[in-house]
Amino acid sequence: MRLTSLLPDGEPNCLVLKVRQMLIMLDCGLGQEQLYAMPVREGGLTEDNKENSVTATTGSTTDNITTGSKRKHAEIDIRQDWASFLKASSTQFPSKKMARGSNGQPSHSSKTPSSTTGITSSASTSAADSTTPIANATSKSMSTREYMFKLPDFSGVDLKAIDVVVISNYNHILALPYLTEYTDFQGRIFATEPTIEFGRQLMIEFVTFFGTSVTSSPHEIIDRKELVARAGAGLYPAYTHADIKACIDKIQPVRFREHISLFGSLKLTAHSAGYCLGSSNWLIQIGTENIAYVSSSSTQGNLHPDLFDGTLLENASTVVATDLCPRGSFTYNTGVNLVCQSIASTIAKKGNVLIPSTISGFLFDLLEDVHLHLSRMGLDGQFQYSFISPVADTALQYSNILAEWMAPRKQEMVYIPEAPLLHGILLEKEKGVAKHYKSVHGAFSSDLKLPCIVFGGHPSLRSGPMVNLLHMWGNKATNTIVFIEPRMDVVAAMEPYENLTIAQQAVQLDIRLSVDQLVEVMNKYRHPRHVLVPMRAIASTLPDGSVELADTKRTTSTSSTRWSSYKVGESVQLGMGSLYESVLLSEELAKGILPQAFGNVSFAPIAGSLSIYNNQMQLKPASVQGRQLLSLYTQRLLLGVMNLPNLLAGLTAIGVTNMEVSESEGKESKEGKEVGVPEIKVEFELQNQAATVILRETETIVKCDENIRSLLREPILKCFQSF
């Protein structure tokens, strides 16, 4: 078994696992760290306006005309932009990335000392931006330029050879369209239904925020594949809506505990991870080997997703644990009050609250807690919730029809029947309390009722509605921006907004398993032989390659369980022990076996014909021809030690008389081969035929005439246990 991580620790998951002949990709996330190196895109949401006018039937005719002309304008714009981009992308962006990559990388793990260098580097690049002749001074053109992304390190992987991709939750899916649409990957992809849907939404958000601003079939304008080929330095532009659709169509939806059988020998089962709707851990069974892939998981019991299902650890011999919560994070329970208080105090001061977040995951729980808190504070009806995202509508509605994927407490709601998540009720019944918008343009500003609590993306604050809202409200100290997303780097995100006076509150709620929780969960079940953890989960590496964990007890490898670590760019090899295939033994054949006991274990020789049909192996009695053939290959075994009295008794029993027993102490034969082999020679006559039995320590030689051999065989075999 070999495990390779394609993204650094702390980023979303993307790992490649090779077990026997199978190549399995565990998740396909896109590195998020790189976003902080990118310039802020302001406005540039013409596309959202357009979508609004197309979908919203209420849009007036004049509106349509203006957006229509806008679109035309945008198309012309983009052609120029593409041309400039092609020049710009090859020169400017890679160098920018390099600058970020060299000092930005370590800056994440240890924030304080190197963050200053991060800022200076980005400051210098932004300075470079303004001086570049291609870039106009207006922010409009900035927004239409292409962002370029670094993919997981696919270089060392034969993508064509990947058999299966499993996705654990929507956080780890963003690079999938690159894999399916831009490479020769042809394997199968599995994910739970909610993962597919929320993954699709996240992709749409990604494309809307970071893609080119013209989405109406860019394939017609520019061949993206060619663009990708020319991109160089491993940088890719964002994919398109068409790519998302094509990619999503390739994913096969599964449900928890649905057994998927592939190629006869590979079995996949998704188990609930308790992290978000449809979040799954995967049990990978190859032959009789069980590997548990534990991705983002949560044992937090009071959230809306279905509870963590640890049964996949029951029979796992190897566990691959990823996406653990870093030490010192807020747990949901410790952090939620801070978030509520912060929001309540802002609202009480008539300030607005910005919560950069995707509309998924524990946000749904947070919303319930916040709403309850605000009601208790008597702030009911004095504020408005706004969800701004190109997928806000879908995300909010879709989450509420997933009762089967929720915790039992939430499941009960649909039997009433009632929407299981609070926002369903807020949106339906208490009109005006909560609203959703595709973007900050259009209806949002006209509906706006202050104070307002806004949820929306993108958490990196490089694009999306939060950018506009920060400009609108960022310079008022009564407003607050609350960071709740656990994976983000608040310092890096706020870099471009240093001068704003908006209050900041970072309460990054992390519901993922901590190292302590992982050890705890693991202890509940049979101990696996190997546990692989990411680098940040370990305190130190021991000389033998095993590790000391960074938990409170400093867990290290024991005789039964070996802990080791993996990191990006290095593959971990693990021995798998002897391998077994599952076979069905037919009743007919089983009836004929004769087991012999050796202590607790019994053995039975068996011979038959193994039929491989529909990927199932069944051992049945062989045909007549088969049996004849088998007899040619049969290997018989004798166990035990020859002893003379038994032999003599046996010979007497078949009527042998006057036996001559002679003993020699390893006399030297003529060839000099049998030096020092002591032997006993028994000579006798049976049916007037001379016969000799020579006994040595590990062998017995019988010399006789052919016609008495069958008689002699019995007494000799009786001395042994034979198979």
Place this chain on the structure above:
Amino acid sequence: MTIQIVPLGAGQDVGRSCILVTIGGKNIMLDCGMHMGFNDERRFPDFSYISKTGDFTEMLDCVIISHFHLDHCGALPFFTEMCGYDGNIYMTHPTKAICPILLEDYRKITVDKKGERNFFSSQDIKNCMKKVIAVNLHQTIMVDDDLEICAYYAGHVLGAAMFYIRVGEESLVYTGDYNMTPDRHLGSAWIDKVKPDVLITESTYATTIRDSKRSRERDFLKKVHDCVAGGGNVIIPVFALGRAQELCILIETYWERMDLKVPIYFSAGLTEKANHFYRLFINWTNEKIKSTFVHRNMFDFQHIRAWDRAYIDNPGPMVVFATPGMLHSGTSLELFKKWAPDPKNMVIMPGFCVAGTVGSRVLAGEKHIKTDSFTTIEVNLQVKNLSFSAHADAKGIMQLIRQCDAKNVVLVHGEKSSMGFLKSRIMTEFGIPCFDPANGTTVSIETSHVIPIEMSASLLKQHLIRQTETQDPGMTTSSSPEHSSSDDNSEQSDFKTPMDIRPSDKVLIQGMLVMDDGKPIRLEDAEEVLEKVGMANHKVRFEVRKAYNATALRRAVENAESNESQQRGSWAMEMDGDSGQTDHSYQEWDSDRFALNLVHIALERSIGKQIKVVREEGDDSIAIRSVKIRAPTEKDEFERGGLLVGWDYRDEDLATRVLSIVTLALSANR
């Protein structure tokens, strides 16, 4: 092993579905329905069959409910609360949500309106539902260590499921009611190729093969439109949930398209609630509704309004969806009574009606229907029967049998006469046994029992290599190695038939089964296993003298050769030079070498293709693995006039075979 199936209800009948199954020592109850045609104790299945003493919890391992129709779940509160069953009950999420509503509805009609006693109460329904474990589609549920169940989409109504049940290597599929053609709000039934030993399928429409869905819809809409255009009222008896939603969608879109203003009412107070269920369980509807629900929820109807009893005297025309669907009680019966005498009006019976209900008598064409001892309804209105029910037709049933690749089929939930027809069709088309048991009769189906074991991958590999090395196509299926002479063989090697090239799907395996308590049975390489045990492996070598009569042998061979020499050259002579020198005198003649040659040829012919026969040591010996045949030398203590055959006991079976060939080759009677 045997799988036993006893229908307590729905055997050669429709209504009170309840089938007992014994599989791998587990007892399972499939559905627990009631019969709508009866008002006495016959309405519930005869549970005393399971246990006379009432210890149902011990007798049954679980109860599975396929969908929320009362003929599938109606007796459940009776069974759990009044008979005392306290074990596991499984159903899908929507079934769990909707089933109590229908039960409550039915209870109200029976108890409150008819004043019956000895019927379950509202509290009973609530308590019963608390015991239910909801399952998701495709999710494998382990009921206990051996019994596993898995639900598949059945498409009949919201949340309808087929259940795959497995104990060890025995398996069964119960379809409940299902529909193989997608309709306006539900998808079609689908199941994996699970190869069940038994498929228990409904057969409501065993003899019908319905015309296309589209024309049926057009037909339905035209009838409704014609009637309201003529000023008549249309009553459509439906159940509150299920098909009603499909018809509503249909009429709603038609009304919108044709811009009709005739009011449409939906009688049951359930409508709003029912539609809310559909909204929350949108995942269980079809893809189209799922993909558009964010923008427009199909279950928010614009033209359909709630029914009020006061409207009954409104001047027509109007269209009313009224519950229940079989006209046996409630609003639909009330409206029917009111409108039946007027020939302008119309009743559209969309579903199937249980025998004994008013609905079935209307369908039968009765003109005077006595509902109770005081009332007789004059039936003058137009009666249209629309086979609109979401059941699989004969084609669909056959399709499902093919899809899951069943080994046996049991038909339930259908009329006896039509079952017979389907039964014979299944048996001829698939060549598999098919049963249609009556209520209370047992069907026993023998299954082949297999034992799961684990086979060492290296052992398999080793055998696969051996098989390819020996390059014998005979092991596959077609040609037998025994029949191919050397001539045939040369032909075969020149022209390989596709059959020979095909990779073999059978491998001959030899090994040692290791049975250790508590661990899975494993198949390993015999020697490796015994080595691990640490028992000394003892070698026994046999060396025997095979005597023969040299002179007689030579004569016999020469005779045989002269007989054949006209037809063809002796290949035996061509092959070795020694036997060609027949002019030599008998004294100088090396009889042992001659015999060895004969033996060699015989061995090559008989087993040479399967195993390597080696001539070695200056032609003085033949070796086949450890079996060695040689001419005796000076130092051997045996007398001359015989060949020496030696082997290790390991190759005992091979040696026995070789010896018999040698005996044959050296016998003088040729």
